Amino acid sequence: MKNSAHVLIRLFLLALVPALAAGSDAPVIGIGHKHTIESPRLGENVDLVVHLPAGYGAGTQRYPVLLFLGSDARAKFTQAAGTLDCMTDAGQLPAFILVGLDLPRGNFVLVPQENPGGTASADRHLAALADEIVPFVDRTFRTNGYRILYGASNSGVFAVYALLSGKLPVQAYFASSPMLGWCPKLIREKTEAACAASDRARQFLFLIASDDDYERATNELPGFAELLRRRSPGWLQWKQATRTNEGHVPEMDVALGLRALFPDYNPPHALLTLAAMREHYATLSERYGFRLEVPESLLFDTGYSCATAGGLEEAQRLFEFGTKRYPASALLHAGLGFVHQKAGRRDAAIAALNKALQLEPTHGWASRMLAELQPPTR
CATH class of the missing domain: 3.40.50.1820 (Alpha/Beta hydrolase fold, catalytic domain)
Structure with missing residues (x-):
């Protein structure tokens, strides 16, 4: 079950990505x-x-x-x-x-x-x-x-x-x-x-x-x-x-x-560890007859919550699993950079944030964290 505050945080972070340039005739939604x-x-x-x-x-x-x-x-x-x-x-x-x-x-x-x-x-x-x-x-x-x-x-x-x-x-x-x-x-x-x-x-x-x-x-x-x-x-x-x-x-x-x-795809109770998440979705996979992965959104929400509460080890586990499962997710790579930053691992944080920006060059959250770690030289 998601904490609504975490969902709002994630939506806020996504909203930082700039929209298409004004005047573009490219379709906004396909x-x-x-x-x-x-x-x-x-x-x-x-x-x-x-x-x-x-x-x-x-x-x-x-x-x-x-x-x-x-x-x-x-x-x-x-x-x-x-x-x-x-x-x-x-x-x-x-x-x-x-x-x-x-x-x-x-x-x-x-x-x-x-x-x-x-x-x-x-x-x-x-x-x-x-x-x-x-x-x-x-x-x-x-x-x-x-x-x-x-x-x-x-x-x-x-x-x-x-x-x-x-x-x-x-x-x-x-x-x-x-x-x-x-x-x-x-x-x-x-x-x-x-x-x-x-x-x-x-x-x-x-x-x-x-x-x-x-x-x-x-x-x-x-x-x-x-x-x-x-x-x-x-x-x-x-x-x-x-x-x-x-x-x-x-x-x-x-x-x-x-x-x-899918009444309990989004678990009705909080799953606070990667092990609990994997067990839940393995049970659902058996029920529906096809493999169900831990959702990207749940990995981010729980990882971010763990990191801000001081549970950096579990947060790192969640984000590392997430970036392997969803390698194209700029948000999860940015989350991994956030964890490394809070743990004082500057080089690892920079590497993860650079990966997020490689995937999504306009990712606002990753850009701001990277700027904090690499202030402009005078």
Whole structure:
């Protein structure tokens, strides 16, 4: 659990980095890059928008993936990218690769229908995801095999349908305002069949809607949730949130889903040593099935706290571990320089601060500490 004062200190230090020069026409924020792939399953080209986590290009780490249905809704996709970046920076969840699937013909192409042959379009999209899109993402980016599928409104009912079908290599599903009212009988039948299965891998479902949502969401969600509660399939962990006066597709759906999926990624109690941190994230790694590292933000906050409280030995241990795990982090190298400075190791402090400035030449905190250690000659 982070001390809020330490978070404010870190944000203050980051804020010292100068902004882009006035008048520059360079984009301040990059949302993602488009990739177009051929989809024989769909008989057309598919546009994907990919947002990579900070530091992706400088390392070798592999990442989980959030598959976002309907990235042509750019405002919502941008919000999801910002949510991932902010929550990762705050140490609330591991860094993710965000992959958006554009739906230029609208998201109704994902809705399974109850008439004969009515699931054909939804099934084609399931096959395209499983056989074409996920393999492309795995070939092109450093993924680790863990995936979340997010869908909202009509694509939300598709997310539920995909979970119940069991045909995707996905471990977690987020369904925001799922329009189950388009196919209530089909969803009930598939839910009964899926709940009876005993050989399915463990999966997670997050359901969210608002009390003033569309009727096709609000009328069917209670019955679907009650069926899950009654049948209680051992392979499924699920959580539900009902918001108040937020309309169709609540604006905090991605953040709340991630918190529900990773409730204790940010430890609920203080971890004051590197050994305790490594034990905590090793336990989480076993739970989720992929390696979870001690977050950069937690290493900095705890290391800085230890150093200012006089625990220089533990602080040095934390920052040395952090600079090895996150070699491109100017902040952690600056923190190591801070520890060496407080311990009176001038040469080691200068070396660490120079490394921080090599990585980030405008790093204000590192520059000021280095100026104190190397005053200008007269």
